[in-house]
Each structure stands twice: as C-alpha cells, then as structure tokens.
Amino acid sequence: MARKTSPSLPRVRRGDLRCCVLTPDRGRVYDEFVDSVEVHTTAGRLEIFHRFEPTIAPLRIGVAKAKGNDGSVAALAIHGGYMNMNGKVLLILADSAELGDEINLERAQKALDRARELLAKVTSDHADSVEIDIDRAKLAITRALTRLNIAREAPYPNHDRTRDREVF
Secondary structure, three states, X not given: OOXXXXXXXXXXXXXXXXXXXXEOOOEEEEEEEEOEEEEEEOOEEEEEEOOOOOEEEEEEEEEEEEXXXXXXXXXXXXXXEEEEEXXXXXXXXXXXXXXXXXXXXXXXXXXXXXXXXXXXXXXXOOHXXXXXXXXXXXXXXXXXXXXXXXXXXXXXXXXXXXXXXXXX
C-alpha cells in the first residue's frame, strides 16, 4: 500500500522569528521577520530567538529591540502589556507601543517636563493620595524617558508612518 504524503509546507529558515506587536488603540504596530527580539519583562531582560521555549510574560515599560536578518535594529517603546512566544511567533500585546520614527521629540520632552513638575508638586496633605501621585509621576517619567530614548535613535524622527501602516 502506497504511503500518503502531505503537501510540503514552507519551511521557516533557521533564525526567522515573526515578531508582531499589537495595541488596543492602533492594532498592528510592528510585524516583521527578525533574528531576535529583546524585551524587558517584570522578571528582567529577555532575548527571544526562533524556536524559543513557549513563554508568556508580563512586560515592563521599556525598549524592545527587534534585530533584523540584515543586522538592522528596530527599537520600539513598549508601555506595559504581555508577550506570548509559541516557538515561531512572538506576539506582544502592549498597552501602548511606538516606533522611534513615530515619536515627536518636542511632545515627549514636554511630557517629561510635566511629569517632573508633578513629582515636585506632590505635597503630604493625604498620605494615600501622595503615594498614588508619586507612583503616577514616576510612571509618566519612565514612559517619557523611554519615548525620548527611542526617538533619539530613530533614523528619521517624526516621519509620518500612519499612511504606510496596514490596520486590521
């Protein structure tokens, strides 16, 4: 009896990892095949490669670096969320995410200044509200610094990519 053969599926080249970054408000922010992706989880920095162990982890506010097959690096500002690695696809479900060339340096600097002013204004009127205000100000400073760091590394700051982006 002849053995049935299944149609051949396209084989993924060694080192090809699909990285897809999704946000609730913008949908697909980034979707490329890369060699590796460096993310910052709540447990620390993690660099993910093709065929990495299946993993789900919460993400911190920070920079995710997608390293391309040609040696290029795409930096993304990730503002919290989760990552899910299934061995072939890294899915980042972020609260908010931006590529460096999407960030307006002037707006990011103003946000940092506002957050620093808020932190400086915190008074000790109510102990509970002071803690909340301090935490909010620190998070705002972290987000603003992350955005500024990414924007300064971008090859074309403030380039409008919204026309080029496919939204689903």
